[in-house]
Amino acid sequence: MTEKKAKRQLLLDAAAEIFARKGYHATRVSEIAERAGVAKGTVYEYFRTKEELFYALLDSWLTQFEHELSEQLTGVADPLQQADIVREAAVMFYCRHAAHAPIFLEFWAHALRSIDSRFLERIRRFRQFLLDLGCRLTGELVARGVFLPVDIPSVVYLEAGISDGIFLLWVLSGRNFPLERAYVFRQSVLGLGLLSDAARKQLQGKLRQKLQDGFLSEP
Amino acid sequence: MTEKKAKRQLLLDAAAEIFARKGYHATRVSEIAERAGVAKGTVYEYFRTKEELFYALLDSWLTQFEHELSEQLTGVADPLQQADIVREAAVMFYCRHAAHAPIFLEFWAHALRSIDSRFLERIRRFRQFLLDLGCRLTGELVARGVFLPVDIPSVVYLEAGISDGIFLLWVLSGRNFPLERAYVFRQSVLGLGLLSDAARKQLQGKLRQKLQDGFLSEP
Amino acid sequence: MTEKKAKRQLLLDAAAEIFARKGYHATRVSEIAERAGVAKGTVYEYFRTKEELFYALLDSWLTQFEHELSEQLTGVADPLQQADIVREAAVMFYCRHAAHAPIFLEFWAHALRSIDSRFLERIRRFRQFLLDLGCRLTGELVARGVFLPVDIPSVVYLEAGISDGIFLLWVLSGRNFPLERAYVFRQSVLGLGLLSDAARKQLQGKLRQKLQDGFLSEP
Amino acid sequence: MTEKKAKRQLLLDAAAEIFARKGYHATRVSEIAERAGVAKGTVYEYFRTKEELFYALLDSWLTQFEHELSEQLTGVADPLQQADIVREAAVMFYCRHAAHAPIFLEFWAHALRSIDSRFLERIRRFRQFLLDLGCRLTGELVARGVFLPVDIPSVVYLEAGISDGIFLLWVLSGRNFPLERAYVFRQSVLGLGLLSDAARKQLQGKLRQKLQDGFLSEP
DNA sequence: CATGAATGAGAGTTCATTCAT
DNA sequence: AATGAATGAACTCTCATTCAT
The missing domain is CATH 1.10.10.60 (Homeodomain-like)
Structure with missing residues (x-):
């Protein structure tokens, strides 16, 4: 067994x-x-087939990520802290699969062409999982006045797109910068853009510093 | 001939x-x-081969974009205006090739695996073209005090990643939102994050409105 | 055991x-x-092999038929009665294996191509068994003046061919007529052809009626 | 072309x-x-496939036979003469394909199992062609009083079965007797069985001689 | 005796590429 | 320059058979 x-x-x-x-x-x-x-x-x-093996790989990775993230979020109430956990989990996931990174591009490409719709469905289910989570977190941050009043789904969609975009950047550039720092950098830019005036005042210093540091040079 | x-x-x-x-x-x-x-x-x-045909397609598209963008920028001095031109050119390019969108994923995937390194080189050359342009523009905006003092390459890298990420999002979600509005939305978020205090004061109202509008619903 | x-x-x-x-x-x-x-x-x-299993099936069926027929003929002296027994045994055999009918075609086809000559040998042994029996019966009928003077082996060969032919007809036509009635019909036609003048006079009425009835319509 | x-x-x-x-x-x-x-x-x-090639072979043979037979029958009015032509055509056909004889068994076996129903349909169409022809000929012979009043379809079915049966016999016995003489022999037996009293009187002598000669020994 | 996971030779089929016309 | 019939290497997948447990 x-x-x-x-x-x-x-x-x-x-x-x-x-x-x-x-x-x-x-x-x-x-x-x-x-x-x-x-x-x-x-x-x-x-x-049963080569394609099924390919699908099983996709499924196993996404399922594992969903499980791990769900576990890590259990018992954490603070949305800011939760956001950190999500980011860390994503980075950890990508880093663990750093050597396999190019496969994700193929999963995506495959999903768009294969007659086998399971690929696209599985990827969309995964994205929906993350989008739901993102909407919950962002919604709470807006409600608490941490974020400006924004169209929440749009922000979450954008964030998702940015995450994939950074990953793509990382892969296509030959993985020549630390992924985690890029994600932190992204968070800083977005933060400065989305924070309410009150929240900004508090965090401004730290975030601006991060913008100056960038993520390309060695720290 | x-x-x-x-x-x-x-x-x-x-x-x-x-x-x-x-x-x-x-x-x-x-x-x-x-x-x-x-x-x-x-x-x-x-x-000569099927792969060469594939490469020729990639090359023709990228070359065309590079040419068109260069032309459109000729004679325009204002960096903010230039940034708008770049964004519009990108959107126009993507929209013109909307029906071919999935091919780009394959170009990327192909670039990462083919023995034929021309794919990766050509894509990197294209990205470099955009990065150089972005660095010039962003640099000027920082110099003029429109943007905060930031690590310019990092910001430009991030923007490039975001552009591709939005495109990816658009393709994988079944192209169910207007690409242009998503790019505008992105610009607003980044703008709010990167603008200097002085510039922000001036543009804040308009940008915040855009954040509230989002890009998913019909305008 | x-x-x-x-x-x-x-x-x-x-x-x-x-x-x-x-x-x-x-x-x-x-x-x-x-x-x-x-x-x-x-x-x-x-x-030992799949083919051996296939052969064992053929062998078991033919052996069973040979045994059963031999038993049923034991103690019966009248050649006409024996002929009836043979015909009934054949029909019973085919009917018992009606659901397996297509296999016989495969046995035959297999016998003609397999390197394993046992198939052809077994089928020929079976046919020889029937031919010997047929020659004995027909010979006696000729000797008793029931049949015309004929070349006995030729008649028996022909009868064997007809039997298989009717079976083939039955299988290929989707088993849409009663096999037994077809065999009776065959017997009538052959009978009318082979009977001596004296014997014919006696049986003519019954046999001609059977020719008029045919075997395709419901009785 | x-x-x-x-x-x-x-x-x-x-x-x-x-x-x-x-x-x-x-x-x-x-x-x-x-x-x-x-x-x-x-x-x-x-x-397109191996099976299609197999089917094309079957079709080409049957089609050729149908064409040739139709041509040879054109302009011949006498049903007895037509019956001879059919018999000769069949024998010629089988003899021309003597070397391929075992394939027919496989066609039949294949027709009964392949998902591709064309095999069975084609074979049935061929049989129907022959049955129709046989019914026409036999019907006329009965109408003219040459044959006894019989159930025509049954007789024709039986004849078709006998033809295939003789062919099967010939193939399985290693083609060790002349096919044509077997068909003539068959015709004699059937003739004696089916001829009306009047017709029999006329042909009796010749037919009985044929029964005595058989078809197994060299003439 | 029974099992069933593992094997691997070998099948049909595809299709990028060639080249005689 | 254009054609399209011919090619054959290389693919995925099957399944009878084996053998350690």
Whole structure:
């Protein structure tokens, strides 16, 4: 039972490694098998098709992230603190999968073309999960007067877009800057833009400093 | 001569249409030929391989954008006005290629895996073009005291990431919001975050209104 | 011991069912195992290969028929009565295996191509068994003056061919007529053709009526 | 145009040869290609799948037979003469395809199992063609008082069954007797059984001689 | 005896590319 | 320059068979 799961995971790990290095289409099922130390046929004992294996990888990553984030948020009430947790979780997630980063681009590209709609659905479900969370947090910050009165969904959408954009930037630029600092930087810019006058007064100094520091140079 | 160029363009247009609808790998060279109204073999008179055709498409789009933007900026001195031109050019570019949007994801994914490094190099050259432009503009705005003193490259990097991120958001969400308004919204948030106290005072009202409006609902 | 035989029979029955429905090549060994309620590997405890299982099925059916017919003929002296018994046994055999009918076509086809010559040999042995029987019966009928003087082997060959032909007709036409009546009809036609003048006079009325009735309409 | 048809025929001939020798399933597409002197891929320029090639073979044979028989019957009025033409055409057809004989068994077996219903439909259409013809001929013979009053469809069905049965016999026995003589023998037996008293008187002598001669020994 | 996970040879099929016309 | 028939390497996936447990 548990051994079956372990071997499944082994295959997923092997697949991640090869997919990341060669891309979905250039990856041969036989390579994945070889990497996992099993025969080609064995892959098909665990996944019906190559595409299913690809999907299983996407699903396992997103599910794991959703679970971990949910857990970490349990018991935390303060929305600002929650926002930090979300950011950290995202960064941690991306960093853990740093070597697999290019796969995400392929998940996205694949989602837009495959007849298999599960990819797009799964990604949208994940995004919805984050958007819901973001709306809750942002809504509370607006309600408490920390943020200016804004159109909450728009802000949350924008934030989501920015997150992916930074990730894209990071991947395409050859991962030549620390992802975490970029996310902090983003938070500072957005913060300065969205904070109410009162909140701004309090945080201004720290945030402006961060803007001056940037995220490209070594700290 | 010019007829040769015209047919080349015909093939590029056909390729764009099919690549967008089916994706690079699912597209057959024969389909492109059929769509362009020529025989399969003719494609190879104009492009050595399928990948070269794909690259030519990327290159033609980016080159066109670079040319157009350079032209439009010629003779405009005011950096704020220039920033508007850049934003408008980007939106126009994306909108013109709205139907081809998914191809960009594939360009990016392809750039990260193909043995053919031209893809990555070409994309980086394009980004560098935009980053240089952004640094010049932002630098001037900082110099003039419109923007706070910030680490200019970081801000420009961030803006670039945000642009792509919004585009990604737009594509993955099924293009269900107006791209232009999202870019304006982005500008407002960043503006409020980056403007110096003096500049902020002047523009605050208009920008805050935009934050309240958002970009998701019909105007 | 006997349990071993019982499970072997269980597997043969399962195989017959699946082979009949899907055909030899489209049948998976795992399906047979599943149908028999055992594990895939167990099949190989009883039959060395899939083809051997197929052969065992053929053999079991033909052997059973040979045994049954031999038993039923024991103690019956009258050749006309014996002919009836043979015909009835054949019909009973075919009807019992009505659901498996298409398998016979595959046995025949298989016999003509398999490297494994046992199929062809077994089928020929079976045919020889019937031909010998037929020659004995027909010979006696000729000797007694019931039949015209004919080349006995040719008649018996023809009868055998007709039997298989009717069966083939029955299978390919979707089994849309009663097999038994077709065999009776055949007997009448052949009878009228082969009977001596004396015998014909006696049976003519009954046989001609049967020709008028045919075997396609409901009686 | 015509060259395309010629190559198609080349492939059909090659396929017939290999299918006949090895059977449908044991035949590799590459073998057919090799035999036809083309590359494997070329086969797929002419036939979408292996099964389609198999079907095309069946169709080409049956269609050819239908055409030839129709032509030969044109202008012949006498039903007895027509019956002879049909018999001769069938024998000629079988003899021309003697080397491919085992394929017919596979066509039949395939028709009963393939999801592709075209096989069964095509075979049934062919049989219907022959049955219609047979009914017309037999009907006329009955009307003219040559045959006894009989249930015409039953007789024709039986004759069709007998034809296939003799063919089966011939194939399974290793084609060790002359097919034509067997068909003549069959005709004699059936004739003696079906002829009216008047007609019988006339033909009796010749037919009985044929029964004595049989078809197994050399003439 | 029974199991069923693992195997891996081998199948049909695809399609970018070539090249004689 | 344009064609499209021909190519054949390379792919994914199947499934009869094995064998450690």
